[in-house]
Amino acid sequence: MISREEIAHIAELASLKLTEEEKEEFSEQLSDVLNYINKILEVDTEGVEPTYYPLPSSNILREDEVTNQDRRQEMLEQAPDKEDDQFKVPGIEQKE
């Protein structure tokens, strides 16, 4: 069972604001999901290598070459706000 406190913590990490009802609701739903997934723990995996990837592929590499041009205007257009070639974001409390 995932507690409401855990839900609150996860929401905080994900920068989500949840109402009390939502916390209750997600606590139940996530518990269900977790219980379902937990069935996998019943399988005996002694001596089995962990599977990190479903595809039998590895070492996909590219040469160290600059292939991109200056696309800053196009890139800056993607953001909600910009100023003088910089992305503009809400003020971050300076930590230094």
Added chain:
Amino acid sequence: MSKKYETVIGLEVHVQLQTESKLFCGCSAAYGAEPNSNTCPICLGLPGTLPMLNKRALRFALQASRAADCQINQFSKFDRKNYFYPDLPKGYQISQYDLPLGYDGRITIETEEGETKEIGLTRIHLEEDAGKLIHAGSVGDSAHSYVDYNRGGVPLIEIVSEPDIRSPEEARAYLNALKQIILYLGISDCNMEEGSLRCDANVSLRTRGDREFGIKAEVKNMNSFRAVERALAYEVKRQEKLLDAGRKVVQETRTWDESRQETVSMRGKEEAEDYRYFPEPDLMPLEISDEFIEEIDDSLPELPLEKKHRFQEQYDLPAYDAGVLTQSRELAKLFEESAGKYDDAKEVSNWLMGEYLRLLKENEVEPGQDELNGEKLAELLELIEDGTISSKIAKEVFEETFVSGKAPGEVVEERGLKQISDEDELAEIVAGIVADNPEVVEDIKGGKDKAIGFLVGQVMQETRGKANPQLANQLIREEIEKH
């Protein structure tokens, strides 16, 4: 150093790798470009884009790992480190969690007492850098910040040491040794001002004899090796005072305030230290073959400490000389070239450690950026040895060769700097000077033998330093005898 407490330090060093392009996209990784001119959908994390690993970055990370005696995880992978900060456009950093490229390594340092000590390395992993956040306005009240993502996605290696460091001085020695190795490998310029080498420290104290570690504080934002040493010294004192007063060290992140020369608590970071790592599904894992590791090992240059020891042995140099000469790979190369052509290695070392380093500093250049080479230095030393020039004149010649690259013999010829060792020529000059200084001559005759130095000085002045001083001295005595 406190008698009661033992200092325990572990360092985390980030080194930017000198690749052409970023870690996972074809954007330029060059420093100092116009804001956001090196960005693309991949490094900005736009939906639907796929990262692909830079081959050279992998190679560099493996070279660093092997140079630091690390084992290699032959099955390695990337993971997402999740957190929100505007310098991180994707909301996660692609890093490595449980299968770093390198693990269980060591760096050998030399302590001030001249002893060697091994500092263990927990791991070396490959990850991408974040962008650069520029705060507008003054601290605390800025309504906006600006972000330049040029640095976002530039390859980094993170080198994590074991808590084996026992003093701020050892921390500095460790950083020096690490930097030297990285420079020898040529995989980063290690420029701390431009941020290509960054260092965070974990510091704790424990009562001597204790096995368990004390509570640690993490110190960040130290912008030079000297700042690291000072910040750690400050932190050790601060924790000492707390413990002595019967209080506890709080586990927290502290930032080094260079202007106030103290560490300051950065509150509110505790909650966020939950990165929910999981395997990066967009990148395939790495399988590193025995052959590849072997090839990497073969590609490693002779490392600084090995070279130092070889110099001591092969050239019979004092440890100090060997240490200075192997500080940079270029300097060591210049030494070996010169010592290969001139048989007094100590003399070569003296000139490099003296005049050469002085001129480098004066001209603000690094070894290899000047015009001197081994052949030219050997030629200069020959000219001194056979008496063609005095060592004083040699400095002038050395400087000219350093700047213009002209061969020393040519400089001597052009400027007419040949030492006057011709007796007749010098005797004539001496006769004139003795005649011009009758009082000094009287003094010498009266027993003030030291006054002869004045006359030698006059001869040197008249010949613009070209007279052979021993010969001048001898001729002056002979001339005075005649009076």
